[in-house]
Amino acid sequence: MPEDSWVTCPRCYENAAEKLRADKKTLIESWEGETEIEIEDFEASYYKSQLEYDRSSFITFRQNYKFYWAENDLIKWVYSGGCSECGLALLERGEIKVHFGKKELKG
Numbered sequence: 001m002p003e004d005s006w007v008t009c010p011r012c013y014e015n016a017a018e019k020l021r022a023d024k025k026t027l028i029e030s031w032e033g034e035t036e037i038e039i040e041d042f043e044a045s046y047y048k049s050q051l052e053y054d055r056s057s058f059i060t061f062r063q064n065y066k067f068y069w070a071e072n073d074l075i076k077w078v079y080s081g082g083c084s085e086c087g088l089a090l091l092e093r094g095e096i097k098v099h100f101g102k103k104e105l106k107g
């Protein structure tokens, strides 16, 4: 049975994290040489950047996976996912070897 879900896009999230780091660096540099910084300015800048970095803002990646029998001792899986914002697309397939053993019959 396929499982479909929406999760945080790793690429969008990392891009946002990179932007946040750059914004913080710019902000700190803009204060260089200042002897006084208004606390309201500091808080407004700091909290604004924190809000933009909220993981729940990047739930744009739809993933789907499925397991299915292939042979007696082999389970195959397929995973796919895509982001509606950045276009990240993944498709992976694999196999898992399993050993069931024999059921012991009594009597």
Ligand SMILES: [Zn+2]
Residues within 6 Å of the ligand: 009, 010, 011, 012, 013, 060, 061, 083, 084, 085, 086, 087, 088
């Ligand atoms: Zn994305």
